[in-house]
Amino acid sequence: TLASGGLSRTYQLHLPADYTPRRDWPVVLAFHGRGNTGVGTEEFSGLSNLPAIVAYPNGVIGTGDGDRQAWQGAPYAAAGVDDVAFTGDLNRTLCVDKRRVYATGKSNGAGFTGLLACRMADRIAAIAPVAGAFYPETGERCHPSRPVPVIDFHGTGDVTIPYEGDPERGLPAIPDWTAGWAERNDCRARPRTRTIEPDITITRRTGCDHGAEVHHVAITGGGHTWPGADSYSGGGYVTGTIEAHEVMWQFLRQYRTPRAVVR
Template structure:
């Protein structure tokens, strides 16, 4: 293992006490995530008893558009309804589940409430759950509306900071959060897609109501969602997809790429409108996997140079929705 790789692993593994390296800059780690209550917008669920024991993950159900939907909910061990918590929505890939994504992603180790929604069985081969925007989506199911209903439910039952709601996901789920960024920029502060399947419908007529901060992860050796795109399936080259978000956010320029590890290259766009920023983390030779996963998360090579859940959190937590009449 090279010295650089050891340094990166050490930094990410000790996030609560140290600093994390990304893009050649040092960012405060988890210990710096607490904020004064004056900077938060508390949801209606504050002071309401928790629906489950803090530190646990429990499957919940709700009704949206007349369809029973489920989601895996994780509360951090020190959850209290007296404090407004950031909320991360994590969307699984096609055929996976919220519980499966929780297992390999390590997102439940973050100092945040994490919800893992489950999709509806779509079309194509096998009975596989899917999300809106893909050619195999479930006909007639509006997952954007479901996400809005889910947010309403979580904000009613939990003490959530409505300005710190974030979305991440893998593959089909990552493509879907691209659609959410287009349609729900007033409720989602920033997104972090991993190995995203960005089918045309996930970005069609995309006019977000505000600049959306984006950090994207993708392996250059991904055989499922090719890094260079797939014209037959309408999939864009990943660098083009990221650059399109930099354009939407009216970023001033792309700075020089930085190699931050033996298989990690970070691209950054700066000078974006209203404090937004855009980053892309390319894993050289990386497969259709979640960086840092210790168990199976997809086919191909999984880097251990970085932990995606830590890197994306260091990015997401810096961003908040602007104060509006609704917040």
């Protein structure tokens, strides 16, 4: 448990099997989707297999039907709850390599990583949203203090958070969202796209400021799911072609926040 913003907040913490406090470890912050939990996300994501400390925070029950936990930036998030501050408090609590803090999440939690990239670029080295719900409040007035590397995963058959966007809910088309980050990071105008498996197409935006590349992994026909999930992660097709945790780690691990901005 952790006191933050006048609330008692909770998180689950996974330490690698060979963990020792005598070395600095990277940390992955994994934010669950609406109505899920940190425990549930650990079960399906495979993230605890990474050579990193993994923290699975729990959101606060939001609005709408049912008692469902949610994260800041979504229209159904609990009013007045500052999850960005909670993330900062959590970072200060953990004994980790402060330059290698990464954020991932699914759906509402993935959208929240976008907000963290906007507001905590000095502490979040890179983000890896999966099936992200990028509501307007997660990206409006987004002026990060440094270019933030991004690797995004999304199924083209996602009916919960449509790949082509949902204007009525203020959700952008996923290619437009990644293009927005490429523009912030001053990447080359022309991306490179390659189909690496029958259902996996990767678009890479390179030549970015400070090497902060933006990658997008499109899962053809993929549902509102976590690629390679070990258990139920949402409705629709789940690819077994890739494991999201492995692909994102190959991307994330190469990045660190600059020394000049570490607090």
